[in-house]
Amino acid sequence: MQLTLERTETEEVLQKVEEANKIALDVRNLNIYYGDNHAVKDVSMAIEKNKVTALIGPSGCGKSTFLRSINRMNDLIPSSRVDGTIQYDDVNLLDKQIDVVALRKEIGMVFQKPNPFPKSIYNNLTYALRYYGMKQKKVLDEVVEESLRKAALWDEVKDRLHESALSLSGGQQQRLCIARSLTMKPNILLLDEPASALDPIATSKIEDLILELKKDYTIIIVTHHMKQASRISDKTAFFLNGELIEYGKTKQIFTNPHEEQTENYISGRFG
Amino acid sequence: MNSRITNRIATGVFFACAALITLVLAGLLGYILYHGIAIINWDFLTSPSSSFRAGGGIGPQLFNSFYILLITMIITVPLGLGGGIYMAEYAKPGKLTSIIRTSIEVLASLPSIVLGMFGLLVFVNLTGWGYSILSGALTLTIFNLPIMVRECEDAIRAVPRDQREAGLALGTTHWHTIKKVLVPSAFPTILSGAILASGRVFGEAAALLFTAGLTTPRLDFGNWNPFSPDSPLNIFRPAETLAVHIWAVNSEGLIPDARAVADGASAVLIISVLLFNLIARALGRFIHKRLTASK
Ligand SMILES: Nc1ncnc2c1ncn2[C@@H]1O[C@H](COP(=O)(O)OP(=O)(O)O)[C@@H](O)[C@H]1O
Numbered sequence: 001m002q003l004t005l006e007r008t009e010t011e012e013v014l015q016k017v018e019e020a021n022k023i024a025l026d027v028r029n030l031n032i033y034y035g036d037n038h039a040v041k042d043v044s045m046a047i048e049k050n051k052v053t054a055l056i057g058p059s060g061c062g063k064s065t066f067l068r069s070i071n072r073m074n075d076l077i078p079s080s081r082v083d084g085t086i087q088y089d090d091v092n093l094l095d096k097q098i099d100v101v102a103l104r105k106e107i108g109m110v111f112q113k114p115n116p117f118p119k120s121i122y123n124n125l126t127y128a129l130r131y132y133g134m135k136q137k138k139v140l141d142e143v144v145e146e147s148l149r150k151a152a153l154w155d156e157v158k159d160r161l162h163e164s165a166l167s168l169s170g171g172q173q174q175r176l177c178i179a180r181s182l183t184m185k186p187n188i189l190l191l192d193e194p195a196s197a198l199d200p201i202a203t204s205k206i207e208d209l210i211l212e213l214k215k216d217y218t219i220i221i222v223t224h225h226m227k228q229a230s231r232i233s234d235k236t237a238f239f240l241n242g243e244l245i246e247y248g249k250t251k252q253i254f255t256n257p258h259e260e261q262t263e264n265y266i267s268g269r270f271g
Numbered sequence: 272m273n274s275r276i277t278n279r280i281a282t283g284v285f286f287a288c289a290a291l292i293t294l295v296l297a298g299l300l301g302y303i304l305y306h307g308i309a310i311i312n313w314d315f316l317t318s319p320s321s322s323f324r325a326g327g328g329i330g331p332q333l334f335n336s337f338y339i340l341l342i343t344m345i346i347t348v349p350l351g352l353g354g355g356i357y358m359a360e361y362a363k364p365g366k367l368t369s370i371i372r373t374s375i376e377v378l379a380s381l382p383s384i385v386l387g388m389f390g391l392l393v394f395v396n397l398t399g400w401g402y403s404i405l406s407g408a409l410t411l412t413i414f415n416l417p418i419m420v421r422e423c424e425d426a427i428r429a430v431p432r433d434q435r436e437a438g439l440a441l442g443t444t445h446w447h448t449i450k451k452v453l454v455p456s457a458f459p460t461i462l463s464g465a466i467l468a469s470g471r472v473f474g475e476a477a478a479l480l481f482t483a484g485l486t487t488p489r490l491d492f493g494n495w496n497p498f499s500p501d502s503p504l505n506i507f508r509p510a511e512t513l514a515v516h517i518w519a520v521n522s523e524g525l526i527p528d529a530r531a532v533a534d535g536a537s538a539v540l541i542i543s544v545l546l547f548n549l550i551a552r553a554l555g556r557f558i559h560k561r562l563t564a565s566k
């Protein structure tokens with residue numbers, strides 16, 4: 001009797017430790033304001049490692065704001081204010097003291113509209129590497145190829161690395177931006193509606209790529225595209241008016257949502 | 272019905288304004304070129320001016336104009352870029368920034384003759400450099416700097432926000448993003464701005480009358496040692512520029528062919544300024560093409 005109890009206790013502890021190890025980001029009581037506008041309201045959620053977490057919800061519900069608080073891009077907006085914690089290993093990302101430049105190196109971001117630099121494809125990819133002191137051509141070449149392969153773009157551009165990145169199609173530009181983030185070997189990738197400006201074929205390429213990338217990276221993706229969320233994500237979080245309404249396994253959210261608002265949104269019965 | 276008539280009248284008025292401007296410009300250019308072009312030849316462009324006899328040229332004045340312009344731009348561009356970067360990227364909205372902004376605006380609107388007097392006081396007399404290329408170039412810098420700062424600030428602000436975000440999101444510093452992303456993206460605009468400003472500087476006379484002077488020493492164009500007094504490169508020598516020369520010849524020239532010299536010099540001046548404008552446009556277009564084209 002005594003023995004079994006101990007075993008279950010140990011198991012419980014072990015399971016907790018294991019769960020903690022699986023957490024990439026632990027968001028607690030996150031509140032974000034723009035002036036008087038309370039854009040994210042007391043959100044708590046744990047984001048798992050090597051999973052794709054989708055953030056869905058109607059436009060203006062605070063998805064981008066939430067995402068941009070993780071790599072502190074909201075710092076650029078003077079009116080914004082944040083409280084709560086985002087635990088990443090043993091640091092709180094919202095701590096005023098941390099080095100945001102180093103943080104952004106570990107947590108990469110890809111934006112809604114492809115934003116390659118008006119430089120060559122090669123120089124887009126080496127931009128940040130050079131900043132971190134990588135100068136040798138051989139090393140740079142290696143990282144460029146590796147990143148482009150990971151972003152499924154290598155075959156399309158390997159013969160034109162020195163052409164302007166702006167000569168690429170929209171979908172290629174977006175994959176270049178993903179490759180550019182990958183050159184920094186981040187742990188987490190934040191994607192803010194990365195396919196919303198692209199045609200269906202380019203979109204499905206990006207989706208395949210995301211499924212491939214989750215082996216090596218933790219991915220958080222904002223999307224207003226319900227099908228996309230259900231196709232590529234493991235977990236889904238539904239936001240409404242700045243609140244996190246429901247968060248769970250994607251399958252559960254889409255087949256058996258616990259909240260009525262979630263169900264309404266998913267079934268398209270929403271204003 | 273009523274609004275359609277208003278619309279017609281407005282369109283007509285605007286068209287008339289545009290036509291008037293074009294006509295004035297064409298008339299002016301035509302007049303100057305018509306009178307001046309016949310006088311321009313290689314000899315006129317290269318030989319020194321004469322003080323009493325007819326047949327003098329504008330060689331040293333032409334050189335002086337370009338040389339003062341060069342020195343001015345060497346000082347103005349880095350300062351203007353620095354100021355523009357500060358105003359666009361670092362200045363926080365507040366009292367200090369608005370004081371700076373007002374100062375820039377006031378400085379930009381000062382008449383150039385006033386700047387000339389200031390240059391006379393500070394660069395000519397206070398420093399003891401006398402009438403010199405350096406005094407002239409520094410005065411022109413003051414004349415030019417506010418516009419250059421504004422030009423650079425606007426150019427940097429016009430870089431899309433997503434470029435700035437891309438640089439920062441990659442884990443590079445604000446300064447690195449400015450250096451490697453914002454300034455290169457703004458470069459074509461800054462360059463055309465600088466060339467247009469060059470046109471203004473090139474034609475400026477009032478600011479130079481009392482700073483670079485009305486004379487040019489006898490120059491030895493074989494002597495490129497910048498410290499030698501008869502070297503064209505010496506920045507401590509007085510230097511009459513083309514625009515100043517036109518004024519001087521017209522108002523107090525003793526040469527019998529003053530009219531012809533002034534006409535020829537004016538045509539050269541106008542052609543140069545036009546060239547600055549054309550080059551600025553062509554270069555802007557060329558760089559834009561280079562940045563976006565596939566090869
Ligand atoms: N830069 C900003 N300044 C002020 N308010 C903003 C800014 N960005 C977003 N907001 C506001 O925050 C709220 C959430 O916006 P956002 O996070 O962009 O929503 P979503 O990405 O879900 O469409 C909206 O009310 C929006 O108006």
Ligand SMILES: [Mg+2]
Pocket residue numbers: 063064065222
């Ligand atoms: Mg958004």
